[in-house]
Amino acid sequence: MEWTDEGIVLSARKHGETSAIVTLLTRAYGRHAGLVRGGAGKAARGILQPGNRVEAHWRARLAEHLGTLTCEMTHAFAAAVLDDAARLAALSSACAIAEAALPEREPFPSVYDGLLALLGAIENDVWPVAYVRWELGLLTQLGFGLDLSECAATGRNDQLAYVSPKSGRAVSLAAGEPYKGRLLALPAFLAGGGNGAGPGALLDGLRLTGHFLERHLFAPMGVPMPAARRRLEERLRHGAGAP
Structure with missing residues (x-):
């Protein structure tokens, strides 16, 4: 059980003294977690910041196991916004x-x-x-x-101003006026x-x-x-x- 894919770090949580359980969003394998050995160390923490893009390699003995991950940074999105x-x-x-x-x-x-x-x-x-x-x-x-795309009441697509909280459909300014207290802007x-x-x-x-x-x-x-x-x-x- 093994794969390599690009991924975005969603979270990293310390596990034991030195490791971390890291959750990635990968392109081909979806949301996927794994154990990163040494992931709690100073060097790895910079790579495993949420939002960073990595090249990930996952391996496990069986598909249902947590498995281990290794991650190599490809783009440090998190570092670009740390001061904002x-x-x-x-x-x-x-x-x-x-x-x-x-x-x-x-x-x-x-x-x-x-x-x-x-x-x-x-x-x-x-x-x-x-x-x-x-x-x-x-x-x-x-x-x-x-x-x-259009008003749920009139079928027109002009002056759309509200959304029904039940149906998720747009409502125009005129059609929604009597009910605006119950509609979402x-x-x-x-x-x-x-x-x-x-x-x-x-x-x-x-x-x-x-x-x-x-x-x-x-x-x-x-x-x-x-x-x-x-x-x-x-x-x-x-x-x-x-x-």
Whole structure:
């Protein structure tokens, strides 16, 4: 039982005195864990930071065993954002959601590619919009995509302003006005309005995707939203001066 693949580090937890249990998102083998001998050492900790891209080699006697991993760094995404608390929070949140939401050892190459693209975008100024779109894409890849193409009530695609928290379908400004207290806000950048977004729109986007992540992924498993995701939303809320 042996494979080699590219992967993104999702987490690394100390095991014993010197080793670490590392969870990767690999392109061909999905979310996959393994024991890294020496993974708790100073040199290895730099490689095994969540968000880093590695070349991984896994080996085990039987397929169902935890097995051992060796990882060689190919891109240090984490190091690029260590001095920026908000970007680091986004990186940590994405890795935590991927680890919690994805089934073990099932390949999702499109999810891997999406996370890799997000890690690259976090280094750019439009990273908050890219992050919200990544969560929206994750829902789609796992079979819970939202329909933001037209109004659920009128069938038109203009002035889309809300999303039904039940159906996940868009609702126009006029059709949603009587029920807006029960609807989720749809920020313009998710309704075809480009990459520009103010703090309020970004928070609306996080509330929207967060609602469906909890409803479709975490609540059925009986687990809460990852703490790293809650910290990201809190950081953006405080940065925007929102209560």
